[in-house]
Amino acid sequence: MQEKYEIKKNNKIKQLKTKANYDKKVVHAILDAGLVAHIAFNQDQGPIVVPMLYGREKDTIFLHGA
Structure with a gap:
């Protein structure tokens, strides 16, 4: 399993780029908390x-x- 999501045109953060995170563990933790x-x-x-x-x-x- 890749550790980060591939950055593509349809998932690239355009605003607040400094807060963007493509790390799967971070993304999954955010989703799991909601x-x-x-x-x-x-x-x-x-x-x-x-x-x-x-x-x-x-x-x-x-x-x-x-």
Whole structure:
């Protein structure tokens, strides 16, 4: 297992770059400490943000939505 996530165009931090961390242990610790994720997407009416419960298993995040 790689120790860091590969930096790509779709995951590269653009703001507050000094706070960015791609280390898997750090990212996993942050995710494991939380319970709710705010998932944003765009619809015809405009952007929507929905709070969802989540869980993580290895590198996979599971979202719970109704």
